[in-house]
Amino acid sequence: MTERKARPTGRHHGDLRNALESAALELIAENGPQGFTLAEACRRAGVSVAAPYKHFADRDALLAALAERGYDEQRRRFGAALASTDDPVEQMARFAAAYVRFAVEERGLFEATFSAGLDKSRYPALAEAGARLLLVLQDAATQLRPDAKQALGLVHAVAASAHGFAAFVIEGIYASAREAEAQAANAARLISAGQTG
Known part of the structure; x- marks a missing residue:
């Protein structure tokens, strides 16, 4: 036997x-x-x-599931950050700081969400998760920019700035994540108040 x-x-x-x-x-x-x-x-x-x-189905499907999870985690974190104040400029600043914190604390999710190079048209659930995330930021942005296109542009500008600060932390340009969060928040205040350019 x-x-x-x-x-x-x-x-x-x-x-x-x-x-x-x-x-x-x-x-x-x-x-x-x-x-x-x-x-x-x-x-x-x-x-x-x-x-x-x-x-x-394949490796990209696994990455897409992780990116969707990344969007959902960001929505939770950014929603909590925005709920901590009623001032829309400060809400955008706290969103920017939370963005950097997410990148540092959830490195794998951050990379899966933003660096996987996925063809998002193949993953409708991923696009839906991204749309739900944008909805969290919409109210604060429209208080500052009533035109829908300009409000979306504001969200993108603040996110792009915060993304840069997050990359600086990951690359070791900032030794302290807190310093990068503070810088991202300050940049978001300037962008939101229309004081750039």
């Missing part, structure tokens, strides 16, 4: 999808969104290389 080999136990039991996403996030935080394979994510999660296909 042959002995049956015990299946290796791992953290995937009961929640394969989360185990794969967690492993991929670790790899993205270490090597960037282009710096991992599904096989590596499987090894890190302790599952077979066939396991991801129960949940993800």
Whole structure:
């Protein structure tokens, strides 16, 4: 009688999808969104290389799921930041600071959301998550720029500035994330008050 080999136990039991996403996030935080394979994510999660296909059609589908999760986490964080004040200029400043904090504290999600190079037209749920995120910022922006196009431009300008400060922290240009948050908030105040250019 042959002995049956015990299946290796791992953290995937009961929640394969989360185990794969967690492993991929670790790899993205270490090597960037282009710096991992599904096989590596499987090894890190302790599952077979066939396991991801129960949940993800391919590597991009896994990245899209992580990017969607990134948008949802940003929506939660930015909503809390905006709810902490009624002043729309200060709301945009707190959004900018929260953006930098998200990039530093959730490096894998940040990279998956903004650096994966996904064709977003292939992932409608991802586009919907991005639209829900914009809705959180819309009220503060329209208080400052009543025209819808200008309000969206304001959100983009503040986000682009905050993204730059986040990149500076990640690249080590700022030694302190708090300093980058403060600089991002100050830049957002200037942009929101129309004092740039």
